[in-house]
Amino acid sequence: QVQLVQSGAEVKKPGASVKVSCKASGYTFIAYDMNWVRQAPGQRPEWMGWVNTGNGNTKYSQIFHGRVTITTNTSASTAYMELSGLRSDDTAVYYCARAKYSLFDYWGQGTLVTVSS
Amino acid sequence: ELVLTQSPGTLSLSPGESATLSCRASQSITSNYLAWFQQKSGLAPRLLIYDTSKRATGIPDRFSGRGSGTDFTLTISSLEPEDFAVYYCQQYSGSPFTFGPGTKVDI
Numbered sequence: 001q002v003q004l005v006q007s008g009a010e011v012k013k014p015g016a017s018v019k020v021s022c023k024a025s026g027y028t029f030i031a032y033d034m035n036w037v038r039q040a041p042g043q044r045p046e047w048m049g050w051v052n053t054g055n056g057n058t059k060y061s062q063i064f065h066g067r068v069t070i071t072t073n074t075s076a077s078t079a080y081m082e083l084s085g086l087r088s089d090d091t092a093v094y095y096c097a098r099a100k101y102s103l104f105d106y107w108g109q110g111t112l113v114t115v116s117s
Numbered sequence: 118e119l120v121l122t123q124s125p126g127t128l129s130l131s132p133g134e135s136a137t138l139s140c141r142a143s144q145s146i147t148s149n150y151l152a153w154f155q156q157k158s159g160l161a162p163r164l165l166i167y168d169t170s171k172r173a174t175g176i177p178d179r180f181s182g183r184g185s186g187t188d189f190t191l192t193i194s195s196l197e198p199e200d201f202a203v204y205y206c207q208q209y210s211g212s213p214f215t216f217g218p219g220t221k222v223d224i
Contacts, residue, residue: 035214044205044216044217044218044219045154045162045205045207045216046216047212047213047214047215047216050212059212061212061213062213063213095161095162099209101209102150102209102210102212102214103150103152103164103167103168103209104152104162104164104207104209104214105164105167105173106164107161107162107163108161109160109161110160110161
């Protein structure tokens with residue numbers, strides 16, 4: 001069965017960076033794109049960016065102003081999302097979501113990132 | 118950016134009743150690439166409906182979607198206790214992929 005297992009919760013100070021991993025299993029990793037979505041407490045999900053796992057091409061939401069980087073390690077069937085210049089309003093649950101033709105069909109369990117001084 | 122709005126914000130119903138949730142887009146959604154997700158507290162969103170009206174794998178037929186252009190609807194016929202949750206619509210016709218603010222269905 002398809003599984004996306006994310007790394008554990010993180011607590012970071014303002015200005016720091018965080019890197020969240022998402023290990024995929026149960027399907028051919030490079031056959032699907034991987035997206036990252038975050039959700040602040042009580043808010044709607046917010047799309048961050050996307051990687052074509054086959055060729056590494058990426059596209060990011062402009063609202064992050066270049067602070068987000070999505071990478072993959074295809075031999076480990078793992079995707080990564082790094083967010084730099086953390087602020088308190090980056091406190092959220094971060095999800096990876098598998099996609100085909102941009103349809104998000106399976107999601108990871110989420111990783112809580114807390115930004116606090 | 119394509120903006121989605123949902124109504125109502127909260128729907129208070131009882132098991133066995135039907136629920137009708139609305140999602141409106143700020144511009145027409147190409148190819149009806151509109152999905153609905155269910156989210157329960159502390160869990161990731163779960164895909165219910167895609168391409169406006171197609172049920173995802175394992176989703177019971179009491180969930181149905183319809184619509185076109187800018188107006189879309191999710192209907193849950195005969196609510197089960199496990200259906201009480203927050204429902205989001207999402208467009209995937211073009212990036213940035215956007216979500217609506219959600220409708221909470223509670224008892």
